[in-house]
């Protein structure tokens with residue numbers, strides 16, 4: 001495209017960047033004040049019919065995914081791309097420039113310059129100064145021109161790319177976000193203990209997504225601090241493929257389980273009024289787990305056992321103890337209190353039984369697949385590196401021109417930096433003194 | 439001696455520090471300079487000891503965690519970072535006048551922390567906060583916020599100097615004249631904002647990584663996240679306006695103040711005026 005094209009100039013301009021960033025900053029406020037993702041009726045009730053209509057037209061209910069907000073982000077991206085294409089070749093030229101071709105007249109007029117005279121031929125002086133510059137990391141190049149010798153050295157030329165790394169990083173982050181939203185999903189599943197799922201529901205469309213494997217919740221538990229604050233939500237999940245157990249992993253908040261690119265996060269739970277009772281016969285080793293509704297008699301036919309949860313003590317939604325009725329065969333039932341999560345040993349005619357009882361919970365899992373997240377992290381790393389380069393490094397150049405003056409050498413030292421000029425002035429001063437003393 | 443006593447003392451030492459810096463400025467009492475710096479350094483060490491002790495106390499309570507986990511602790515840490523960054527600036531730019539415009543923020547933060555009735559107890563961590571990313575996130579954000587606080591103080595200083603008749607002078611014959619030259623204030627303001635921008639970027643990124651490891655979403659546009667991004671935009675605008683459009687002086691000074699208002703809103707306003715996921719500073 002023609003760089004003089006007004007459309008090009010428009011998209012390459014920093015004014016547009018300032019405008020877009022400003023509009024993004026201001027409009028972003030809207031979604032922090034108007035609650036997001038509520039049903040339409042909520043807005044009608046809260047803001048009246050007219051406002052609700054406006055909210056609907058402008059997609060304010062989900063404004064960060066609305067057409068106009070995405071268009072603003074698109075505009076920012078176009079701006080970044082065109083601006084970089086427009087400027088980068090110039091920067092590359094600066095990095096690759098042949099600074100030995102800089103006319104001596106221009107060197108004589110540079111802002112930072114010093115001149116002095118030393119004994120000795122210009123060749124000797126040049127060799128000595130070049131060695132000196134080399135030892136200070138300036139890697140000098142040398143050229144005979146205009147009847148003298150020109151030395152040039154530079155540091156941090158590539159630091160000019162820092163800003164472009166930052167700008168590119170923003171695009172990389174956007175690419176990662178788009179990639180993730182096209183190929184990934186975010187959803188949830190509520191799995192009662194002992195139950196399993198092989199699909200989950202996405203949050204936005206409530207569409208069912210096949211996992212390609214099965215996840216079972218073996219158990220869920222909550223721990224509390226003495227002051228009653230929750231300390232730990234923990235689920236034990238088992239992954240199954242074709243009915244075969246692949247792995248069993250405990251998860252907590254901040255410690256998810258990832259299997260085949262899909263990650264399961266502990267996010268909520270639900271307590272039921274049912275109970276989970278596990279019976280084990282010590283003699284035969286037989287074991288069975290039951291989900292028992294409150295106050296309902298349950299039968300383990302093989303062992304001829306009847307039992308029920310007759311009463312429960314609860315604080316809020318959380319059961320702390322349960323009263324169990326238990327009988328083997330036609331014997332009189334025994335009754336006793338069991339702490340939730342505890343195990344009791346019960347005598348039967350044919351040996352002892354172990355009874356483990358607790359309230360039934362379902363674990364609430366957030367389920368996400370985001371193949372773009374590594375791209376986003378890569379972009380973030382680029383941004384931080386680019387910011388450090390852009391802020392703390394500069395391209396510094398120095399020229400030394402050495403001319404013959406009746407057998408002595410006249411030395412002209414000049415230099416410039418593209419940033420942090422005060423810092424450069426100080427180091428220029430130090431360099432001058434070092435070179436004068438050598 | 440327990441941590442709350444040490445942090446209580448800190449409030450008063452920062453008040454006294456503020457007064458000393460104000461005296462240096464108002465009465466051009468340069469002689470007090472060294473003593474003031476030493477006093478502030480000692481106050482800073484007292485606060486450091488207070489924070490360390492609070493950390494240790496949490497372990498004694500069996501709920502050990504870094505003292506960075508609720509509104510009170512974060513405000514205290516905010517004050518700590520302001521003093522730290524201020525002392526670095528004082529050392530690097532060899533001027534004590536800025537103290538009168540920066541140290542008051544640390545005093546105000548401490549005064550707010552200890553007297554506004556926010557919960558000062560050491561509480562255990564709810565499951566969502568049990569992550570090492572918490573420390574990375576809070577530390578980086580608050581270094582950024584503290585730098586922006588100082589930048590706003592400098593911006594304010596610039597505006598005062600710019601309004602005065604002695605805006606061009608830099609000698610001690612007048613009150614305003616004793617301030618650094620407009621060019622120098624402008625330069626330090628800019629550098630402080632750049633520093634803050636880098637840390638705010640780190641803070642936002644560490645928060646995103648944390649959110650992803652806790653919930654599987656690195657960005658969910660909750661009000662706190664969104665406000666931190668708004669703040670980030672404001673400083674990005676400021677840097678571009680300066681760098682590519684040559685803005686400086688008064689405009690940048692105002693932007694440093696606008697940016698800081700946005701910081702305060704991100705940090706404080708969102709917790710109390712808006713609702714969202716960030717259970718974090720609300721108790």
Ligand code: HEM
Nearest residue numbers: 012013014017076079080083163166390391674677681682
């Ligand atoms: C949120 C988005 C952006 C961020 C975080 C960002 C970041 C930066 C940073 C850190 C600098 C270096 C400033 C300095 O050294 O003090 C910079 C410079 C610059 N930015 Fe951006 N930028 C963004 C968007 C844009 C956009 C959309 C444009 C489009 C025109 C743009 C154009 C420029 C230009 C032209 C420079 C100066 C480059 C030079 O040194 O020649 N920026 N930006």
